Amino acid sequence: MNRDRASVGLEVLEPGPLATVQDLGRHGLAGIGVGSSGAADRGSLRLANRLLGNDENAAAVEVTFGGFAARALRDLTVAITGAPCPVTVDERGAATNALVRVPAGAVLRLGVPDRGLRAYVAVRGGIAVDPVLGSRSTDVLSGLGPEQLCAGVELPVGPAPRQLPVTDFAPVAPLPADELVLTVVPGPRQDWFTCEAFAALLRESYAVTSETNRVGIRLDGPELARSRDDELPSEGMVMGSLQVPPSGRPTLFLADHPVTGGYPVIAVVVACDVDKAAQARPGMRVRFTVKGRGHR
Amino acid sequence: MRVLPCADSGLLVELDDLTEVRALHAALEADRPEGVTDFVPAARTLLLRLGPGADVTAIEHAVRTVRPGEVADTDSELLRVPVVYDGVDLAEVAELTGLTEREVIAEHTGTEWTVAFGGFAPGFGYLMGGSPKLEVPRRVESRTRVPLGAVGLAGSFSGIYPRESPGGWQLIGRTELRMWQVDREPPALLRPGVRVRFEEAE
Numbered sequence: 001m002n003r004d005r006a007s008v009g010l011e012v013l014e015p016g017p018l019a020t021v022q023d024l025g026r027h028g029l030a031g032i033g034v035g036s037s038g039a040a041d042r043g044s045l046r047l048a049n050r051l052l053g054n055d056e057n058a059a060a061v062e063v064t065f066g067g068f069a070a071r072a073l074r075d076l077t078v079a080i081t082g083a084p085c086p087v088t089v090d091e092r093g094a095a096t097n098a099l100v101r102v103p104a105g106a107v108l109r110l111g112v113p114d115r116g117l118r119a120y121v122a123v124r125g126g127i128a129v130d131p132v133l134g135s136r137s138t139d140v141l142s143g144l145g146p147e148q149l150c151a152g153v154e155l156p157v158g159p160a161p162r163q164l165p166v167t168d169f170a171p172v173a174p175l176p177a178d179e180l181v182l183t184v185v186p187g188p189r190q191d192w193f194t195c196e197a198f199a200a201l202l203r204e205s206y207a208v209t210s211e212t213n214r215v216g217i218r219l220d221g222p223e224l225a226r227s228r229d230d231e232l233p234s235e236g237m238v239m240g241s242l243q244v245p246p247s248g249r250p251t252l253f254l255a256d257h258p259v260t261g262g263y264p265v266i267a268v269v270v271a272c273d274v275d276k277a278a279q280a281r282p283g284m285r286v287r288f289t290v291k292g293r294g295h296r
Numbered sequence: 297m298r299v300l301p302c303a304d305s306g307l308l309v310e311l312d313d314l315t316e317v318r319a320l321h322a323a324l325e326a327d328r329p330e331g332v333t334d335f336v337p338a339a340r341t342l343l344l345r346l347g348p349g350a351d352v353t354a355i356e357h358a359v360r361t362v363r364p365g366e367v368a369d370t371d372s373e374l375l376r377v378p379v380v381y382d383g384v385d386l387a388e389v390a391e392l393t394g395l396t397e398r399e400v401i402a403e404h405t406g407t408e409w410t411v412a413f414g415g416f417a418p419g420f421g422y423l424m425g426g427s428p429k430l431e432v433p434r435r436v437e438s439r440t441r442v443p444l445g446a447v448g449l450a451g452s453f454s455g456i457y458p459r460e461s462p463g464g465w466q467l468i469g470r471t472e473l474r475m476w477q478v479d480r481e482p483p484a485l486l487r488p489g490v491r492v493r494f495e496e497a498e
Contacts, residue, residue, distance in 0.1 A: 030334040030345065032421075032484035033414040132478050142418050143459075144478065188300035188308040234415060236336025236343025238305040260338055260415030268303035271348065 009157030016067025019149040020138035023059040037139035040278035044082035048122035051079040053163040058126030059136035066112035072102040077124040083116025099168040116279040128158035189264030197224040214256040223248030240269035319364035329358040378497035383467035403427040419458030419476025421486030438464035
């Protein structure tokens with residue numbers, strides 16, 4: 001490959017179950033069917049970039065359920081946020097939510113996290129793959145953006161930003177182990193459901209099923225009954241929507257959700273809690289608590 | 297007009313029909329309220345997606361007070377789409393509509409269609425305004441693989457598959473014209489408001 005030396009960054013040795021490049025996503029193109037995509041846990045990506053002095057929107061590697069390894073092709077400064085994976089650099093332990101130096105030739109390795117699902121490996125300078133329609137994010141639903149990462153892929157890293165890192169460690173609240181509480185607001189089609197359905201959503205807990213990916217989390221629990229049977233004309237969806245298909249069990253939409261959907265949305269998870277939802281792993285319980293309109 | 301909140305991530309505006317959706321979309325696009333990152337028009341709704349920290353109350357006020365203008369169809373771009381009418385469902389569409397295959401082609405090419413909205417996949421446009429004689433249901437069973445460029449009918453809509461994908465529309469033909477190319481400006485030929493004329497190709 002005829003690549004500019006300055007852009008050489010890291011070589012993926014093991015991607016783990018799924019590793020993709022993500023920034024804060026594609027915006028302004030929903031009208032032609034392009035989803036926003038971007039990091040599933042945006043807060044964790046932002047934190048990693050802030051630690052490094054990067055632009056908040058700089059691209060990083062989103063690692064799903066650990067198992068990721070990469071070799072630095074030059075001296076790099078990285079920060080790992082999100083799911084607390086055990087991290088090593090050439091077998092020596094390193095911290096998460098902190099600046100970590102990875103010398104040229106050294107291997108950075110993320111083990112399986114004991115909590116959470118997605119970790120972010122950000123590099124000072126940002127992952128500099130070519131953007132597609134204004135974003136470097138991989139959208140697993142539409143296939144836009146770079147391919148998911150596989151062993152042998154070399155990821156270029158951009159020039160270091162002018163800004164120097166101001167802190168080398170950020171305190172982060174631990175992720176819950178068994179039960180996640182998410183704040184919701186009644187959704188645009190709450191009136192398509194029985195009163196009992198919304199009450200049940202708030203009263204009962206739902207299980208995160210194994211059908212969970214960047215598109216959404218299929219939840220299992222009490223059926224949410226509709227009060228009307230007519231067909232909803234497809235309409236735009238937002239991240240955090242709890243869309244209820246004919247099974248009556250809600251799907252919580254994450255970053256790569258479809259732009260439009262034809263099933264009613266009973267409730268919407270507030271934006272900051274969508275990040276928490278993106279860390280929910282199969283088997284966990286989710287509870288929903290309501291926040292009235294006007295919550296920011 | 298009903299304005300339905302989607303937490304702090306969006307406002308779903310419900311309107312009477314597509315004409316109102318397009319008028320409101322055009323008016324808000326021309327004077328985009330601060331904090332709106334994206335518009336998603338659909339058949340009877342316009343979704344405003346909001347960025348972090350957007351002032352939902354101010355945006356709702358802007359939606360309620362904006363003066364939707366007239367949307368002049370004739371001003372928008374006309375796209376000519378050459379189609380080879382050899383689709384696998386052409387015979388079935390003829391049977392469902394009570395037309396001959398030649399008449400199906402004549403009806404499909406005989407009127408101007410307009411892109412109402414997108415959403416199914418990048419570059420897909422729901423085309424409206426065609427002949428009412430062509431109204432057919434979706435296929436009972438979806439196909440797992442519909443080829444790129446397939447031209448189909450479903451309900452009162454026509455559409456063109458922008459890439460190979462699963463799909464349940466009745467396929468009447470195919471076009472070589474690429475509806476979606478990420479490295480082209482614009483990437484999508486079918487954008488809301490674009491007028492389409494199908495032409496039978498040799």
